Amino acid sequence: MSGIKIIVITFLLCLFIINSICKNDICINKSNGFYADYTSLNCQTFYFCFNETLNKTLQCLNSSEPIFSTYRQRCIGVNPLYDECYLVNINENHENCAWFSVQLSTTSNLTYHYSCLYPFLFDLESKGCKHYSQVQCNQRFEPKDACDYHHPQIHSSIDERPCWLIPSCRNKTNGFHGNQLQECSSYYECKDERFLNLTTCPKNMHFSDKSKTCLITLSNCENSTKF
Known part of the structure; x- marks a missing residue:
């Protein structure tokens, strides 16, 4: 009996190791985000990848939205005409x-x-x-x-959000630029002609494109911002 137990335990341990390896490989060459687990029942399980590494595994818990949609990045309801599985x-x-x-x-x-x-x-x-x-x-x-x-x-x-609320960085240099839509009370960062983030200046301060900092002044929008 002891020999059978050792074989069973060894077999289960091997399965655990193989499964762990497969789980770790599941995020290779994938961008950061959530993905449906197509091997799970009706895509109820999904996982989060970060830096091509499996970060965590989750499950859709709402009975009215039991299927995870990779392309919508959320749990959705069952639809016989639409099933990403x-x-x-x-x-x-x-x-x-x-x-x-x-x-x-x-x-x-x-x-x-x-x-x-x-x-x-x-x-x-x-x-x-x-x-x-x-x-x-x-x-x-x-x-x-x-x-x-x-x-x-x-x-x-x-x-x-309406896309025009996100400032355009096309033809702009890397770095910070005043947000004219808000009279430069905020500023945004560009990299490779793409918008990264928006930051709000302290109260009663405005961003200066010339000094690249928030100042207590009324005229700091030197550069035009196109949306």
């Missing part, structure tokens, strides 16, 4: 480097259109959204402004 094909869009389409077997190969989250781009080799520095757009248009990401056939976006 049965993907047929994922294709790039030849016009825009951030757009791609998904065909689903449950809808007679009906095609759904998506856009990567800003500022990620769609990678042809991995068939997924990756950091823009890791993607070659070639002949496809390379979007740099938030409004460039809005696909005409997508009626709802993960980011509900």
Whole structure:
């Protein structure tokens, strides 16, 4: 009996090690974000990748929204006409480097259109959204402004903010720039002609493009900001 127990324990330990290795490899070549676990029952389980490493595993707990959608980045309700657990094909869009389409077997190969989250781009080799520095757009248009990401056939976006509220960094140098939309009471950071973040100046202060700091003055918007 002791010999059988040792064999069983050894077998279970091997399964645990193999499973751990597979779990750790699941995030390789994937950008930061949440992904549906297509091996789980009805995609109820999903996981979070960070720096190509598995960070944590989660599960959709709301009975009315039991399926995790990778492309919507949230749990969704069951829909017999739409189930990402049965993907047929994922294709790039030849016009825009951030757009791609998904065909689903449950809808007679009906095609759904998506856009990567800003500022990620769609990678042809991995068939997924990756950091823009890791993607070659070639002949496809390379979007740099938030409004460039809005696909005409997508009626709802993960980011509900109007894209024009996100300042444009196109043709701007790396660094900080005053936000003219708010009379330079805030400023934003650009890198590689892409918006990174927005920071608000202390009360009654405004950002100076010349000194690159917040000052107590009324006229500090030296450079025009286009949206």
